[in-house]
Amino acid sequence: MRILAIAAFLGLSACASGISASRPSDTRPEWPTVVLEAGLGDGAASWRSLRAALPGDVPVFAWSRAGYRGGALGELIGGGPLWPSDADGRRTGAEIAAHLHEKLIQGGIRPPYILVSHSIGANYGLSFAKAYPEEVAGLVFVDPRLPGFNRACKAEGLRLCEIPSILAALMSPAERAEIRGLEETEASLADLSSIRDIPVTILTAERGSPTSDPRMRALWQSHAARFTQGFTHSRHIIVAGSGHYIHHAEPQRVAAEILRMAVSTR
Template sequence: MEALHTCHGRKLFSKYSLKGTPAVIFIAGLGDSCESWNEVQDQISQITSTYSYDRAGIGRSEAAPVPRTCRDLVEELSELLLRTPVEPPYILVGHSFGGLVARLFASRYPELALGIVLVDAVPEYKELAYEKMLPKKLIAGNRAYLENPMLNSEKIDKLQSYKEIVDHSLQSNIPLSIITRGLPDCDDEEWPHQEILQIEQRLQADFQRLSTASKLRIAGCSRHYVHHDEPEIVIEEIMLMLKGRDTSFIASSV
């Protein structure tokens, strides 16, 4: 089913299915519409209720004043969910920056979160970690992308968003599955892709600290869009969480 709901005076598009609980909420990365989740959502919709949406200014949703922060995105999602028949509890599935939204949502509304699946999710302050590996000519652009909201596709204030994440970052017992890409991205020949991949994998492995019931999985044949390259891995992790049969959750760090 598709719907337009008015949220903070703006019409926002969402797509959902109703088939019991828990519902699986899909949260896209920066600049991506809910269509990014089509293959995975279609599969999970055969098992349980699902929900995906276009954030303000993306896809079929009306724009919002910018810049915005991760907390703004969480409040937007919370209000949208109140306006749909998709009932909690939720398993939150976040890709890239959507992983930050999933984490902050679960921190602010722990009673609604049954589990979290992070799909090559953004680590807070990753741009600062990149600087250790970047050639000098790329450092200024990388720092500008961190500090200037107007340079990213949704005009998100990254510095404030990262602070919001850190301020609400407490260990919980919410099941957490971390899926990390196994291949480097190759868009810019000057970018040290292999070194950046290693930084990302290390930072994402550190997400295990966020839950006493966490696990880490490397998607060996995937680049950043794991749910496109190896959708079966994302589907499997969601299914394991839904069925409660995953005995490999661990509380250790890599």
């Protein structure tokens, strides 16, 4: 069984990734740009099905965070080059947001943005929105591991609230850096009042992650529902029959929610 599949079992998804960014030449300027932020270990390749489900005139920017080489070979040799900011062994949401913002500027991808984030990537979407609120038109989270979940999980006395150290030791340096930086990232997101008026949609999976424990699944969903209450304009949708990778199993459903938000924010 692949190590990275176990990470997905814990709700911190991981698999192959590649660097990819695109903006169709026939895009209509009134559409916000859809920016795709993947889960732990994932990258632009994880969004292939969703990108195919979106209309061709919707501008899309997909990227891979540094250190995810992609494919089985990438897993064996530990991923690709890291960012200089990873030298301290931690990768925080603020650092990831800054790198993403730089990529958008370099690519000439102008705001407004709708940030679509999967799993642990939700923390990075929130970090970007908090750092650049005037550039964000909306947030769509796909079965997200939201700030405060670990704390809520431990309070309920559940097991596997965090990635076991033995599994973390077998991850790539980039993944370990993100895990080590998660506490600081969540601390920086404790107060989200400055972005409470940004529209938020959360799609949670009915089954699959973070574990098979029905109590964990119920907490995962209820935590997402409570999280939406902190925003002025929010939707929480439980996707029936779906597992953690909703954007793989139900790309049309995710695309529909993105387009719904795009239309409402135009």
